[in-house]
Amino acid sequence: MAKARVPKRPYHHGKLREALLEEAERILNKRGVDGLALREIARRVGVSHAAAYHHFEDRDGLVCALAARGFERLASDLAAGARRADGPAGFDEMGVAYVAFAARRPGMFRLMFGPEAAAGRADPEIRANVDAAFSILLEGARTIVATPGDDRAVRCVALRAWSLVHGLASLLLDDQLSHHGLALRDHERIAREVLAARRLLL
């Protein structure tokens, strides 16, 4: 069992919430969503579980807060990806960033798109962060569509691109590609090759 880290001085209110979320994410990426328990997280951060319950009403509250945090990070990673190159190449880099997010934060990725967080989609913080991530995707899609003024076409291309990287990330995480010689640790090279494969088409 991991030793509790006892903080030298009491946490400032906002800092404790952050510390609890960070510890929760660590557990999440190691053991998956089923491994999350507010009591253990509190113990590892070195506070009473009453203090933890002060920040998250219950496990569902913690899951929602984690999902909101995950979508915020995803949006920021996608934006950083897009800045790595101009135009269509920037959109490809956004895709590479999506797969990298899943590879580096597997538990978080599964939680964000899993049934528990889907049930909490009405939560305004999750909603806002999901919308922000989707806006970045739409902006990117506008750079690769032949008719950027056609919103319907842009949305369709965005959904296509999202499906592609979501599927690749899922197949890699779920160990469906290792017998094709494709390992999760090579996610960046694989994502770049798969995204560039559009140039191989008729």
Next chain:
Amino acid sequence: MAKARVPKRPYHHGKLREALLEEAERILNKRGVDGLALREIARRVGVSHAAAYHHFEDRDGLVCALAARGFERLASDLAAGARRADGPAGFDEMGVAYVAFAARRPGMFRLMFGPEAAAGRADPEIRANVDAAFSILLEGARTIVATPGDDRAVRCVALRAWSLVHGLASLLLDDQLSHHGLALRDHERIAREVLAARRLLL
């Protein structure tokens, strides 16, 4: 609780295995892989659990047999999709068939690509059926790649296409698209639009 169906006469050996798998798949698509229990399946088919254990050593054996059956069906659905049109259009229809498979057999789809079946991938029956499905995908990819003799290019295009439809199927099943006005029941139209969106690109 569902009533057990009592068969009028004893099952022929092969027929009982088939009946158990059919009942298991029914439960799987309704309640997911966690809902599978060999005892309940035996009861519903109207045989003793000893008779069921004669066909499947344990729950893992049942999961493997289900996954093998799933990949066999998937291969047959993909081949049927490809036959609906020639060339690139046929490859798109294969994609529509993949998403339709997931939409119609959600529990089976999750089982096939989930951790339990991945652990059983060494099973020769699963292996053979996965390879058969992948061969159909490769054959299709060869019809849309600019250099059909280039095996590396064909594999890359196949992985790209698989990722795309796997991602779309997952997003639909995991209820990630309903707030974009896209419902699982419209999977055929959505898949066709997303696949055709390649013509919207620059």
